[in-house]
Amino acid sequence: MKKFLFVTGIMVALSFGISFSGCDIIDSPYTENAPTTEGPGDTTETSIRKVLLEDYTGFYCGTCPPASEIAASLDSIYGERLIVLGVHANFFAETTHGAPFNSPDLRTPAGEEYYNYFGFVSNPSGMVNRKPFNSSLILSKDAWSPAVVQSLQADHELDIALTPAYTASNRQLSIQAKVTYKKPGTRKDKLVILLSESPVIAPQKDYRLPAPSNILEFKHKHVLRGAVNGTWGDTLNISDNVPVGAAVERSYNTTLDNSWNPDNIYIIAYVFRDNGTINDREILQAEEKAIK
Numbered sequence: 001m002k003k004f005l006f007v008t009g010i011m012v013a014l015s016f017g018i019s020f021s022g023c024d025i026i027d028s029p030y031t032e033n034a035p036t037t038e039g040p041g042d043t044t045e046t047s048i049r050k051v052l053l054e055d056y057t058g059f060y061c062g063t064c065p066p067a068s069e070i071a072a073s074l075d076s077i078y079g080e081r082l083i084v085l086g087v088h089a090n091f092f093a094e095t096t097h098g099a100p101f102n103s104p105d106l107r108t109p110a111g112e113e114y115y116n117y118f119g120f121v122s123n124p125s126g127m128v129n130r131k132p133f134n135s136s137l138i139l140s141k142d143a144w145s146p147a148v149v150q151s152l153q154a155d156h157e158l159d160i161a162l163t164p165a166y167t168a169s170n171r172q173l174s175i176q177a178k179v180t181y182k183k184p185g186t187r188k189d190k191l192v193i194l195l196s197e198s199p200v201i202a203p204q205k206d207y208r209l210p211a212p213s214n215i216l217e218f219k220h221k222h223v224l225r226g227a228v229n230g231t232w233g234d235t236l237n238i239s240d241n242v243p244v245g246a247a248v249e250r251s252y253n254t255t256l257d258n259s260w261n262p263d264n265i266y267i268i269a270y271v272f273r274d275n276g277t278i279n280d281r282e283i284l285q286a287e288e289k290a291i292k
Helices: 006-014 064-081 109-118 141-152
Strands: 030-033 051-057 082-088 125-128 158-167 172-181 189-197 200-205 214-220 223-227 247-255 265-273 283-290
Touching: 051 064, 051 109, 051 141, 051 283, 064 082, 064 141, 064 200, 064 214, 082 109, 082 189, 082 283, 109 223, 125 141, 158 265, 158 283, 172 189, 172 265, 189 247
Parallel strands: 051 082, 082 223
Antiparallel strands: 030 247, 051 125, 158 172, 172 247, 189 223, 189 265, 200 214, 265 283
8 A cells, every 4th residue: 555645745746547348337236325334344534635647648658658657756755645547548558559569458448538538639648636737637747746736735525435345256346435525515426436457567668768669568557447337427416415424325346357466456436526518527536445
């Protein structure tokens, strides 16, 4: 697990992301529960503001490794306060570039949909909490650090608790998520549950190396593996007036793909307020939890 290094992070910063083979929308069943008690097992309860950094990348992108290094550096600085998701999408993540870039396919339908919806045109690029920074939603790697600082200073509106239960014999994963409001909520609030894997060993092009610039066993971190409850998640509330202290629970069940290492699988959950426009879908809170 990450170390908690918030104080160091702020000082440094201020000084300068199922059973699917080829499909990442996990099939039902999933159920909705009353907002009462927490489920069994180990639960991670969010009690601090957390931020999601999405790194849009691809293994054929020779300029992407420096961006992944920046994401890793920020990850080490901010610890539990920053959650990184590596989204392999579009041309530079396609498996049509010939060996060694013909396997594995790290793309997902959700990742492709995010890429197209938000208007990405190249890799590497990213978003921090899907909130514009200096009037730009899609950010170059050099803007990630100040954007993270900005988002960490935003209001802490809700908490997310995740309770996973994994059965190795059949690769079944159940997830219980609990959202507790620290500020009033609305019917526009949606909960998204994703799965990531870290690391995934696969080729990577790096233009800093001599031609052909290929790293055959690159450690791809925080790789988006799919969306448990659909690309845009579930609506949490049926009212526009959700009081402080209200709690909402959801439960999901899925089966891990046989090619994934369960020791490296993480749940990433986030709540965003869907105001209907590209620039107004800010993530209010995020959480990450290993399934084992």
